[in-house]
Amino acid sequence: MMHTDLIDQDDLISQLRGIGLDVPSGISAEQACAHAVRGLNDDRARALRQMVEKMLKGGATILPAVRQAIDQQLLPALATFKQGQTKA
Secondary structure (H helix, E strand, C coil): CCCEEECCHHHHHHHHHHHHCCEEEEEEHHHHHHHHCCCCCHHHHHHHHHHHHHHHCCCCCCCCCHHHHHHHHHHHHHHHHHHHHHCC
């Protein structure tokens, strides 16, 4: 029997909490990502970027709802934040 690591919404919330974000329990991956990008600052953006890179480069399987939330919430917000920083 093969064991595969999966990243579900609870894992995502746990990882967001692990970088110091106060994310409520019982919310969807999309809601967690939307919550994470509120009030982005340099430190939060850096921590989120590192967390996402680690998740995407790791060997775990990211469940579709989590991947969609990352693609639709976190990545665009981080890109927009970075563009705003380079223009300033």
